[in-house]
Amino acid sequence: MCDGCWRGAAEMEAFTRLTSAAVALPRPNIDTDQIIPARFLSRPREVDHGEFLFHDARRVPATGEQDPDFPLNREEFGAARIIVAGRNFACGSSRESAVWALFDAGFRCAIAPSFGDIFRTNGMKNGLLPVVLPAEAVAALIGQVEAAPGAEVTVDLQALEVTFPDGSVHGFEVDPFARHCLLEGLDEIGLTLSLEDEIAAFERRYGRENTR
Amino acid sequence: MSEAPRTMFEKIWERHRVLEREDGQTLLYVDRHLVHEGGAAAFAALRRRGLKPRAPDRIFTVPDHYAPTDSRRLDDIRDPRHREMIELLASNAKEHGIRHFGLGGPEQGIVHVIGPELGLSQPGMLIVCGDSHTSTHGALGALAFGIGSTEVAHVLATQTLWQRKPKTMRITVEGRLGEGVSAKDVILAIIARIGAAGATGHVIEYAGSAITGLSMEGRLTLCNMSIEAGGRAGMVAPDEVAFVYLAGRTYAPEDWEAALSRWRALPSDPGAVFDAEVTLDGGAIEPMVTWGNSPEEALPIGGTVPGPEAAADAERRETMARTLDYMGLAPGMPLEGLAVDRVFIGSCTNSRIEDLRAAAAVARGRRVAEGVEAWVVAGSEAVKRQAEAEGLHEVFRGAGFAWREPGCSMCVGMNGDIARPGSRVASTSNRNFMGRQGPGARTHLVSPAMAAAAAVSGHFTDVRRLLAGGG
Numbered sequence: 001m002c003d004g005c006w007r008g009a010a011e012m013e014a015f016t017r018l019t020s021a022a023v024a025l026p027r028p029n030i031d032t033d034q035i036i037p038a039r040f041l042s043r044p045r046e047v048d049h050g051e052f053l054f055h056d057a058r059r060v061p062a063t064g065e066q067d068p069d070f071p072l073n074r075e076e077f078g079a080a081r082i083i084v085a086g087r088n089f090a091c092g093s094s095r096e097s098a099v100w101a102l103f104d105a106g107f108r109c110a111i112a113p114s115f116g117d118i119f120r121t122n123g124m125k126n127g128l129l130p131v132v133l134p135a136e137a138v139a140a141l142i143g144q145v146e147a148a149p150g151a152e153v154t155v156d157l158q159a160l161e162v163t164f165p166d167g168s169v170h171g172f173e174v175d176p177f178a179r180h181c182l183l184e185g186l187d188e189i190g191l192t193l194s195l196e197d198e199i200a201a202f203e204r205r206y207g208r209e210n211t212r
Numbered sequence: 213m214s215e216a217p218r219t220m221f222e223k224i225w226e227r228h229r230v231l232e233r234e235d236g237q238t239l240l241y242v243d244r245h246l247v248h249e250g251g252a253a254a255f256a257a258l259r260r261r262g263l264k265p266r267a268p269d270r271i272f273t274v275p276d277h278y279a280p281t282d283s284r285r286l287d288d289i290r291d292p293r294h295r296e297m298i299e300l301l302a303s304n305a306k307e308h309g310i311r312h313f314g315l316g317g318p319e320q321g322i323v324h325v326i327g328p329e330l331g332l333s334q335p336g337m338l339i340v341c342g343d344s345h346t347s348t349h350g351a352l353g354a355l356a357f358g359i360g361s362t363e364v365a366h367v368l369a370t371q372t373l374w375q376r377k378p379k380t381m382r383i384t385v386e387g388r389l390g391e392g393v394s395a396k397d398v399i400l401a402i403i404a405r406i407g408a409a410g411a412t413g414h415v416i417e418y419a420g421s422a423i424t425g426l427s428m429e430g431r432l433t434l435c436n437m438s439i440e441a442g443g444r445a446g447m448v449a450p451d452e453v454a455f456v457y458l459a460g461r462t463y464a465p466e467d468w469e470a471a472l473s474r475w476r477a478l479p480s481d482p483g484a485v486f487d488a489e490v491t492l493d494g495g496a497i498e499p500m501v502t503w504g505n506s507p508e509e510a511l512p513i514g515g516t517v518p519g520p521e522a523a524a525d526a527e528r529r530e531t532m533a534r535t536l537d538y539m540g541l542a543p544g545m546p547l548e549g550l551a552v553d554r555v556f557i558g559s560c561t562n563s564r565i566e567d568l569r570a571a572a573a574v575a576r577g578r579r580v581a582e583g584v585e586a587w588v589v590a591g592s593e594a595v596k597r598q599a600e601a602e603g604l605h606e607v608f609r610g611a612g613f614a615w616r617e618p619g620c621s622m623c624v625g626m627n628g629d630i631a632r633p634g635s636r637v638a639s640t641s642n643r644n645f646m647g648r649q650g651p652g653a654r655t656h657l658v659s660p661a662m663a664a665a666a667a668v669s670g671h672f673t674d675v676r677r678l679l680a681g682g683g
Contacts, residue, residue: 093643119360
């Protein structure tokens with residue numbers, strides 16, 4: 001579709017189809033401060049952010065020890081590459097390191113009834129697919145994941161379908177352009193740079209408006 | 213095509229459209245790109261690809277998240293990582309010829325305070341920043357929203373951004389706000405009403421007599437927390453309040469008359485249709501306090517902590533039990549009288565001159581209660597200068613508040629300004645998330661006047677009583 005559009009190496013890992021165990025965090029409004037506390041944001045992307053994922057939420061406050069009951073700490077969910085959560089997942093701060101922490105910890109897909117808008121965009125641009133399903137479907141998925149830890153869920157970005165452990169199939173929608181980029185592992189800067197003529201023409205048309 | 217009535221959002225969107233793909237993705241041109249220390253990853257990405265900023269004159273940088281509030285000197289920053297983040301921003305700006313408002317300089321401050329204050333944020337503009345509270349700038353009639361760092365790199369390289377057109381929501385607040393009720397109470401009441409995801413996927417336009425009656429500072433507070441309702445952006449139609457505010461500011465348009473005629477055409481046309489409509493009675497809004505870990509968990513000061521039995525479903529019940537445990541609260545406890553350990557007056561939500569005046573009016577002639585540590589952190593050097601010219605710093609200091617240097621400070625704690633585990637904070641910031649003000653810290657969001665009232669009382673109280681001369 002974009003032959004010759006791309007300058008430089010593609011920076012994003014592609015996502016086509018994933019079959020994996022899933023882990024559930026059945027709470028609404030899990031914010032990006034919980035996903036990665038602010039004190040870890042001064043690390044460059046090259047640093048493995050996986051160890052910061054839910055750094056405080058997964059620990060017992062009084063002792064600082066790992067909380068054995070926190071789903072991400074439970075051994076039976078250790079292989080999960082899909083995270084399932086309540087409504088408004090990853091709301092709050094625009095910190096892209098929330099996506100990096102999930103990605104570096106092995107996650108490639110998040111399923112929830114709704115997402116914070118900025119996180120949803122950040123995920124699509126970093127190889128972490130956000131899937132919105134109806135609240136009832138997410139509740140059913142959470143029930144199945146908790147009843148049979150390790151049971152496999154398949155997320156197919158080509159077919160736009162999620163297959164639950166019980167075999168039920170649930171369609172979802174993703175922006176077509178972002179889907180194309182994620183399927184191919186392309187980031188957008190290369191594409192946009194190829195539109196130089198259009199941008200320059202806009203700038204001529206727009207003139208000095210909104211410079212001073 | 214006939215001239216269908218358009219919303220302000222649609223007018224700004226169309227004015228900035230470079231092109232639209234068949235699949236609906238639209239390439240938008242960005243007027244102003246504001247960058248704080250968080251832009252480091254984006255500059256690094258640019259460097260990896262051998263790219264340079266396309267339009268350096270449209271980019272402005274300022275350190276705020278890691279800015280120390282006990283000093284203006286880099287050498288005084290204890291954590292070398294924090295110091296490096298501030299230095300990196302300055303060196304990136306220098307390398308690319310970008311205007312930088314450095315630490316210790318006269319323009320430095322929180323990015324969402326200095327944008328409007330310097331006149332960088334103007335009606336009709338498309339403004340982005342790698343920060344979710346960029347919605348603030350919409351108070352001037354701009355389309356302003358936060359982006360992630362991959363998008364920051366994209367804007368640096370191309371001065372454009374791919375977007376799918378969001379939906380629109382109009383929130384109309386009619387009536388007259390009561391004494392002691394501020395913009396902060398209005399936005400907390402709105403979020404309590406529609407929920408933390410109530411406006412997800414939408415750009416909000418605030419309208420109605422209670423909104424047009426707000427000062428520019430009040431509108432900035434209101435739009436600031438649009439993201440806390442899930443909104444992509446928040447905006448208020450520009451009017452004389454906005455024009456008077458902007459006139460004479462450093463970056464105000466050179467051709468003022470031409471700008472005014474453009475700006476006067478911006479408000480939504482009569483009959484313009486919004487995808488969603490919400491209305492509130494402004495006269496019924498009371499001073500608000502949050503009790504939980506989401507801004508939607510807010511109640512009037514006269515309220516009591518709800519119990520898990522009030523939750524709509526099992527998921528919420530479980531969450532509420534965790535929230536009450538984290539917050540050290542029990543169902544049925546009155547919010548009034550709840551003791552506080554710390555008070556923070558500051559942040560991009562409430563650190564402007566009007567906020568400090570409102571807090572000082574309560575603090576004047578009173579003392580911070582025994583055992584309470586109370587801070588005032590002005591939003592910018594300019595706000596600090598103005599407050600000092602008015603003698604507000606003496607009012608605060610005289611009452612026992614600490615008067616500190618401008619930055620994000622305890623709103624996000626990235627510079628090390630945090631509260632101890634278990635301490636209860638009355639905060640004028642925007643997020644009461646778990647751990648937001650430090651691991652285990654218990655944040656309650658309030659207005660500046662309510663925060664000052666908590667400071668001098670030692671507990672949450674109805675500021676209206678203090679304003680009436682009681683207390």
